[in-house]
Amino acid sequence: MTAAAVHAEGVTKRFGPTLALDGVRLTVEAGESHALVGRNGAGKSTLVSVLTGLHRPDAGRVTFNGEPAPAFGDTAAWQTKIACVYQKSMVVPDLTVAENLFLNRYSLNSSDGGRVIRWRALRTRARELLAEYGVEVDPAARAKDLSVEQRQFVEIARALSFGARLIVLDEPTAQLDAAGIDRLFARLRELQAQGVAFLFISHHLQEVYDLCSTVTVYRDARHVLTAPVAGLPKGDLVAAMTGETGETGSGAARRRPPGALTPTGEPVLRTEGLALHGGFAPVDLAVRPGEVLGLAGATASGNTALGEALVGLRKPTAGTITVRGRTVRPGSVPDALAAGIGYVPEDRHRQGLVLGRSVAENATLTVADQLGPWGTVLPSRTRRFANRMIAALDIKTSGPDQPVSGLSGGNQQKVVIARALARDPSALVAIRPTAGVDVKSKEALLGVVRAVADGGSAAVIVSDELDDLRVCDRVLAFFHGQIIAEFGSGWTDRELVAAMEGLT
Numbered sequence: 203m204t205a206a207a208v209h210a211e212g213v214t215k216r217f218g219p220t221l222a223l224d225g226v227r228l229t230v231e232a233g234e235s236h237a238l239v240g241r242n243g244a245g246k247s248t249l250v251s252v253l254t255g256l257h258r259p260d261a262g263r264v265t266f267n268g269e270p271a272p273a274f275g276d277t278a279a280w281q282t283k284i285a286c287v288y289q290k291s292m293v294v295p296d297l298t299v300a301e302n303l304f305l306n307r308y309s310l311n312s313s314d315g316g317r318v319i320r321w322r323a324l325r326t327r328a329r330e331l332l333a334e335y336g337v338e339v340d341p342a343a344r345a346k347d348l349s350v351e352q353r354q355f356v357e358i359a360r361a362l363s364f365g366a367r368l369i370v371l372d373e374p375t376a377q378l379d380a381a382g383i384d385r386l387f388a389r390l391r392e393l394q395a396q397g398v399a400f401l402f403i404s405h406h407l408q409e410v411y412d413l414c415s416t417v418t419v420y421r422d423a424r425h426v427l428t429a430p431v432a433g434l435p436k437g438d439l440v441a442a443m444t445g446e447t448g449e450t451g452s453g454a455a456r457r458r459p460p461g462a463l464t465p466t467g468e469p470v471l472r473t474e475g476l477a478l479h480g481g482f483a484p485v486d487l488a489v490r491p492g493e494v495l496g497l498a499g500a501t502a503s504g505n506t507a508l509g510e511a512l513v514g515l516r517k518p519t520a521g522t523i524t525v526r527g528r529t530v531r532p533g534s535v536p537d538a539l540a541a542g543i544g545y546v547p548e549d550r551h552r553q554g555l556v557l558g559r560s561v562a563e564n565a566t567l568t569v570a571d572q573l574g575p576w577g578t579v580l581p582s583r584t585r586r587f588a589n590r591m592i593a594a595l596d597i598k599t600s601g602p603d604q605p606v607s608g609l610s611g612g613n614q615q616k617v618v619i620a621r622a623l624a625r626d627p628s629a630l631v632a633i634r635p636t637a638g639v640d641v642k643s644k645e646a647l648l649g650v651v652r653a654v655a656d657g658g659s660a661a662v663i664v665s666d667e668l669d670d671l672r673v674c675d676r677v678l679a680f681f682h683g684q685i686i687a688e689f690g691s692g693w694t695d696r697e698l699v700a701a702m703e704g705l706t
Contacts, residue, residue, distance in 0.1 A: 205268030207232045207368040207399035208253060208284065213262035215248055222248040225262065226425045228401075228418055230368065232267075235390065235400045237410040237431070240420040241443055241699070242667065246403055249420070250370055253401075255280035266368065285361030286370040289501065291353045295346035299339050300328035303360050335359050336392060351382045355389065362398065370401045373501050375409060387413050405500030405666075406681075407439060407703035419443055436705045437696070444668075444695040467491045470660035471512070471543075471629040476521035478507050482683035484521060489629065489660040494652060496671040497664045499680030500702050506548065508680075509633045509664035513545040514538035525628050539568060544627030546619055548634045554618040555606050562588035562602035565620040591620040595650060612643025619650055630654050633664040648673045666702060668695055 207230045215223040223245045230236040240246050251257040253264060255274065264271040272279030293302045301308070304327070308319045328341035337355040345353060354374060361369055371390075375383045390400060390413065402414055410417055411431055419427040419442040427442045469488040477484045482504045489495045499505035510516045512523060517533025524530065531537035538545075547553035555564055565588045588602035595616045599609060606617055615635065622630060632651055636644040652673050655661040663670050671677050679687040679701035687701040 204232050206230060206265075207234070208264065208266050208401075210249070210253065210264045211262055213249065213252055213259045213264065215252060215257060215259050221423050223252070223259070224423045226420060226423070227428075228253075228425075229428075230399050230401055231416075232367065232399055233394045233397045234416060235394060235402055235414045237402045237404070237414040237417040238420070239404070239407065239410060239417060239439070239443060240426075243422070244420040244443075245423040246420060248423075250286060250372065250401075250403070254284055254286050254370065281361075282365040284368045284370065285357075285364070285366045286372060287354055287357045287361070287374060289373040291345075291350070291357070293345040293348075293353050293356060295344070297345055298341065299332075299343050299345060299348070299356055300325045300341040302345050302356060303328045303331060303341075303363065305360075331359055331363055332356075335362060336389060349382070351378055351386060354386065358393070362393075367397060368399045368401065370403065372403045373405065374402075375404065375406065383409070405503075405703060407436065407700075407705050409704075410439075411436070421445060436700070440696050440700045440703070440705065444699050467493075470526055471662070472524045473512070474522050474524075476508070476511065476523065477519045478504070478511055478516060478683075479519055480504075480507070480683065482507065483685070485685065487678075489662060491658045491660060492655050493676070494655045494661040494663060494674045496674035496677035497662060497680060498666060498671055498677050498698060498702050500666050503666075503680040503702065504683040505664050505666075505678075505680040506633060509631055509662065512538070512629075512631050512662065513543055539625065542625070542628035544622035544625065544630040546615075546622050546630070546632035546635050548637065550611075550615055550618050550637075554621075555614060557605070557607040559606060560603050561592070561597065561599050561606050561609070561617055564606045564617050565591045565602075566624060567621050569624045587624070588620075591624070595620055596646065610643075612639040612646070615639055615643065615647055616650075619647065623650075623654065627654075627659065629660040629662065631662045631664070634667065634670065635663065635665070636667065636670055644669060668698065671698065 210226070210228045212225050212227065213223050214225050226245060226249060228238065228249065238246055248257065252259050255272065258274045266283040272283065294305065304324060308324060325341045332339055332341065337359050339348065339352050339356060345356070348356065358369055374386060378386060404410065414431050417429060417431050417434065417439065419439070421443060467490040469490050471489040473485055473487040475484045475486065485508060497505040497508060507516060511518050514533055514535035514537060522529055525541040525543060528541050530541045551557065562584050566584050569587065585602045592599060592602065597616045598613050606614060609617065630651065635651065636647050639647065648670065651661050651663060663674055665671055675691055677689045677693060677698065678685045679698060681702065681704045689698060
């Protein structure tokens with residue numbers, strides 16, 4: 203029998219007090235497409251880091267084709283075993299296809315010791331390599347001019363040129379349309395016939411059934427299930443991912459067609475025919491006073507893009523956004539702010555905070571016009587304003603002058619929310635508001651969002667985290683740019699995850 207392309211057994215990995223992998227296992231056979239699925243935090247990314255040599259496991263063993271994994275740090279040896287094609291392309295955009303294929307290997311097989319790069323020969327080798335794997339791309343084309351699909355094929359061809367016969371595909375369809383997905387899958391099947399194995403990671407479970415023969419499920423850093431895809435009911439797969447084996451809570455949520463729910467009150471936040479680049483279907487939303495609306499969806503589902511459009515970070519191609527009847531200028535953050543939209547960004551470090559500044563300065567960024575006469579900012583007024591926010595949100599800090607970089611993750615996020623609430627917004631849009639904070643901080647942060655709505659405003663939570671969505675009165679599930687299901691507050695994990703993964 204042919205040895206497995208990769209076999210991992212008893213793999214454990216800790217990062218400080220966090221147990222990221224707890225004795226997990228995985229076997230991918232030669233020529234197989236094997237899916238690895240699980241909710242966020244299940245351990246998928248950590249396992250990929252171990253399998254590709256980026257992290258050394260604390261325990262366990264990994265073999266490739268029956269041989270022990272290369273020594274940790276031996277990059278060249280790892281490249282001959284496995285490669286990963288990430289959702290974000292790793293090609294160098296301003297280099298040609300040929301230059302990307304042989305990056306750092308331009309003088310491969312050169313007779314002069316590698317002192318001169320023979321560009322014609324390089325392009326010839328690139329053309330031969332692409333033809334060998336059926337990739338129809340001009341070797342002289344700039345990588346930035348290729349489609350997403352073509353860049354993926356170039357990365358796969360590059361990995362195979364090192365001798366690797368195991369490719370990890372991390373959310374490979376996130377930026378592809380239906381036709382592109384079909385072409386990608388057709389090419390992957392051709393490569394499987396040549397003995398290439400694929401470890402397929404995707405939030406879109408229907409694609410697991412379309413492409414893969416075997417699926418492995420991780421949950422909470424542990425191995426839960428490995429089974430043939432053909433004999434595994436979709437409901438059982440979702441149950442393995444969520445840990446729910448039946449109806450939970452107050453009973454199963456009844457799925458309603460979009461638009462069927464009609465909370466009372468004139469909408470605070472409304473969109474009509476809102477369309478975005480990328481093939482997203484036009485969206486009509488109405489969020490009423492006292493309501494928290496959840497926009498649920500996995501990577502590239504469209505929920506984050508919609509949230510960013512609401513706050514002016516993306517310019518819609520069509521449609522309108524109104525707040526209490528006032529039309530918001532498309533793609534304008536200042537106008538969205540002036541209209542009464544508060545924003546909690548997904549990444550507090552890159553988008554939400556000025557880490558070198560104080561708590562007071564960060565909390566008052568949106569109200570600088572209120573901190574002094576004639577455009578001035580009075581430190582005393584800034585501190586008073588910040589102290590009110592510190593008390594209202596229970597921010598654990600030594601005082602308003604403390605650098606925000608010295609706070610815990612949960613308290614940093616409270617400062618971001620303080621800034622969003624500083625202008626007393628009519629609508630609050632929060633994108634993954636509890637990312638990277640502990641359980642107690644999550645409860646406090648979601649409590650603030652709930653309190654905003656209870657005070658008569660509207661709130662929108664954009665997230666794929668189930669705990670974030672439990673505070674919502676309604677949840678809309680997005681998949682490939684469309685709203686495919688709507689839930690009331692009694693949904694179960696199984697139903698919502700199935701909708702987000704496209705298993706409707």
